[in-house]
Amino acid sequence: xxxxxxxxxxxxxxxxxxxxxxxxxxxxxxxxxxxxxxxxxxxxxxxxxxxxxxxxxxxxxxxxxxxxxxxxxxxxxxxxxxxxxxxxxxxxxxxxxxxxxxxxxxxxxxx
Numbered sequence: 001x002x003x004x005x006x007x008x009x010x011x012x013x014x015x016x017x018x019x020x021x022x023x024x025x026x027x028x029x030x031x032x033x034x035x036x037x038x039x040x041x042x043x044x045x046x047x048x049x050x051x052x053x054x055x056x057x058x059x060x061x062x063x064x065x066x067x068x069x070x071x072x073x074x075x076x077x078x079x080x081x082x083x084x085x086x087x088x089x090x091x092x093x094x095x096x097x098x099x100x101x102x103x104x105x106x107x108x109x110x111x
Contacts, residue, residue, distance in 0.1 A: 013039040013046055013092070015072055025077065025088065034088045040076070045092035070095040 015037040017025065022033035039045045049070070074090035081087070 013042045013049070015039070027079070027088075028086075031086065036088065037074070038087060038089045039074075039092045040089050041091050048092070049095060 017034055017037060019033070022035070025034040025037070027034055072095045073093045075093055077088070077090040079086055079088050
């Protein structure tokens with residue numbers, strides 16, 4: 001997360017599903033379970049998740065990372081392949097605090 005004036009900028013928010021949640025997410029036959037789910041609406045998701053965070057710390061280059069666990073509701077789930085890697089993406093709609101896991105980082109590195 002960066003900041004523009006007083007408004008935070010959420011560059012990347014990633015959920016790391018537990019085994020039970022990963023089992024619910026569709027994936028190509030023979031592929032491993034979904035390990036990372038990128039949110040396609042980081043600005044809206046970040047604003048909603050910020051109130052649920054349990055730990056926030058600064059990391060290099062003025063980035064902030066928050067983490068914990070939550071039960072999330074998503075829609076528009078999809079997969080894409082970029083740089084020979086499969087990515088799973090979804091639009092975040094809501095979450096219930098469990099102990100929230102949220103990461104706000106720079107976008108994934110280029111090939």
